[in-house]
Amino acid sequence: MAGAVRFYETGGPEVLRWETVDVGAPGRGEVRIRHEAVGLNFADTYFRSGLYPAALPAGMGVEAAGRIEAVGPDVHGFGVGDRVTYTGSPLGAYSTERVLPAEHLIALPGSIAADTAAAMTMRGLTAAYLLRRIHPLRAGDTVLLHAAAGGVGSIFTQWAKLLGISVIGTVSTEEKAEIAVANGCDHVVIHTREDIAARVRELTDGAGVPVVYDSIGASTYDASLRALSRRGLLVCFGTASGPVPPIDAMRLAVGGSLFVTRPALADYIADPAERAELAGELFAHVTSGRIRIAINQRYELPDAVHAHRELESGRGIGSSVFVV
Incomplete structure (x- = not known):
């Protein structure tokens, strides 16, 4: 069985729960992914606290990287075994496996490790639109x-x-x-x-x-x-x-x-062509070594409460990830 962090009410880090979940098969336009690393972002606390709306109960997290394990009907451009990363709705990235729409996926180059991808997809695309679009x-x-x-x-x-x-x-x-x-x-x-x-x-x-x-x-x-x-x-x-x-x-x-x-990142990666352009530029810089991704905090998914407390303390430096 898969595991996931969920919350049933808004509030502090203590509302997060680690649970066993049944992932199921992907439907039309969906894929099932086994995560290898999950991003921990300050925006996650906005959903948990209620600053950003979420239909409860809900999963937590919007960014992860891993491999596709199953593909539903009408999915184009991705297949079983592909390495992918993503950021954005729907919530649920704090999990070992999940089903989500294939439209959110970004193909991950073999030169970029899963933990690096989970640490940089949201942050890197944010830096990309701030510098290249605003x-x-x-x-x-x-x-x-x-x-x-x-x-x-x-x-x-x-x-x-x-x-x-x-x-x-x-x-x-x-x-x-x-x-x-x-x-x-x-x-x-x-x-x-x-x-x-x-x-x-x-x-x-x-x-x-x-x-x-x-x-x-x-x-x-x-x-x-x-x-x-x-x-x-x-x-x-x-x-x-x-x-x-x-x-x-x-x-x-x-x-x-x-x-x-x-601005919000979602509005700058909603168009697939623009998302691909920004991601391509980001990945090229990281692959070449021109941009280095520092992962300074690593956590296990069941320790999400502790991770959120440390995140909100302001003591963290660089990027943080959950290892799966």
């Missing part, structure tokens, strides 16, 4: 990136350097600052002891940056706006500290005709 960045631009030593931050910074983009990264500790610099951050702001916006202004001769990438949310929103240059763009792509406050349109005006966007 704003027309050019070599020589300087941007501000919060949580620069995190999973997305580590990939984003390495990729930005390949594009000739300078990165000012924020972190919470000296240890994380060293990691951010090693990944290519040009400047690091330790937000626990420095004024982020003031430091950004100092580093940019008072101009500010054209784009701020903010996955933190509530606690950094004000500083992010103050760090922007005239007609700058704040990209709110996460809410680790809580949702951003309601947008005050007049503040955007007096701050320099600023822009704010709240």
Whole structure:
């Protein structure tokens, strides 16, 4: 029998349960996958807490990598034994096996290990759309990136350097600052002891940056706006500290005709062709060694409660995965 993490009510990590489940056979357009590694993402806590809606009871997790064990009718492009990775709905990635629609799958090159794929598919595709779709960045631009030593931050910074983009990264500790610099951050702001916006202004001769990438949310929103240059763009792509406050349109005006966007990965990989393009670019960088994926935390699936507690503590560095 297969095992899976499920939750029957929203709340803290303690609502997660490890259960034995009957996977069943894939239906039309579906495949059954045996997972080899599962991604652990901060977005998982949003479903668990109720910030993101989920029909309960529900599985947990949206990212994993493994091999196809069975294929249902009307599945094209994939077969039994194929190595695949995926990210996105429906929930249920925290499992040893599962059935899911084949439309979510991404073929995994033989040069990329399953644990690497599980650690980077969501984070890497997030970095991809942030850098390649949100704003027309050019070599020589300087941007501000919060949580620069995190999973997305580590990939984003390495990729930005390949594009000739300078990165000012924020972190919470000296240890994380060293990691951010090693990944290519040009400047690091330790937000626990420095004024982020003031430091950004100092580093940019008072101009500010054209784009701020903010996955933190509530606690950094004000500083992010103050760090922007005239007609700058704040990209709110996460809410680790809580949702951003309601947008005050007049503040955007007096701050320099600023822009704010709240993108979601799902809308940038919904089109199969665009998803394939972004994934192809990501995989090429990883395969060549131009982007390194650091897996610094590994857990067993039955230890999901502990994993979520550590994830929300903010002590983690780089990417985290469940080994299956």
